[in-house]
Amino acid sequence: MNNTNSRPIRLGRISYTNAWPVFHHFDPTQLPFQTEIHSDLPATLNRKLRAGDIDMAAISSYAYGISADSYYLLPNLSVSSFGRVQSILLFLKSPLEQVLHGKIALTTASATSVNLLKIIMEKFYGGKPTYEDAEPVLEQMLENADAALLIGDHAIRASWTNHGYRVLDLGEVWNIWTGQWMTYALWAVHKETAHRYPEAIREIYEALIAGKSKSYDDMEPIVDKALRQIGGTAAYWQGYFGNLCHDFGDAQRSGLKLYFQYAKELGLIEGEPDIAELPLPYLLDNLSNRR
């Protein structure tokens, strides 16, 4: 155990419900060292991790892709779906044919999904829309645009309003065109932090994995919390969490590689990043040192 960290380990948690199955049971006050928790939207966490303002966070998979050299991934953690995701939604005010060459308002909360949308619009549908960043408020976004992209709880709440727009679920469109999983978020740690505080990183990692496992044993407390904090019905949340996957294995990796390949083809990313996990021997070594 490392009680001699010279400063708190700074951790980022995605504030949207999609990450709750990993974070709900994670209690940093139980760790034998100091932590500092940053609960933010994905785009903010992407920025803070990049800037070195935090050490480890759940971030957009796209943000991992553009900085993969500086980070290790925490094994077997992600936010992914095979098909419908229900919280990455394009709301169409105009017919799709018009949207393809029109203007799309993009939520400022996202990185993976805005690039997924570009892949879908340009590579799959052969369009060339213009894009404009916007605060995630549906009616405002659509005042000046043909369509609007929302993610996370903003998308969920908007999908419950009686808006009358046609809605595309980007997880579903990706899956129909590729037959693959889509991974939206990954857990990344700065390589430097991992080398400097291996014990602390291992303990955090174990706590996250244990928390995820507890959630998957019983999703009820998370469904209840979502009902209280966001609204909706228990059936909605059971379906929502049931469609998400928080593992990261060969199937999810293969979908993510394809996403990076397409992003590179469209010039959205420079090279195809290595998907490099925190080496297992690193974890095992530190585990055996402790015993």
Ligand SMILES: C=C(O[C@@H]1C=C(C(=O)O)C=C[C@H]1O)C(=O)O
């Ligand atoms: C499933 C979702 O995935 C999120 C989408 C992200 C993005 O588009 O950059 C980042 C983190 C994920 O938590 C969601 O927004 O609902």
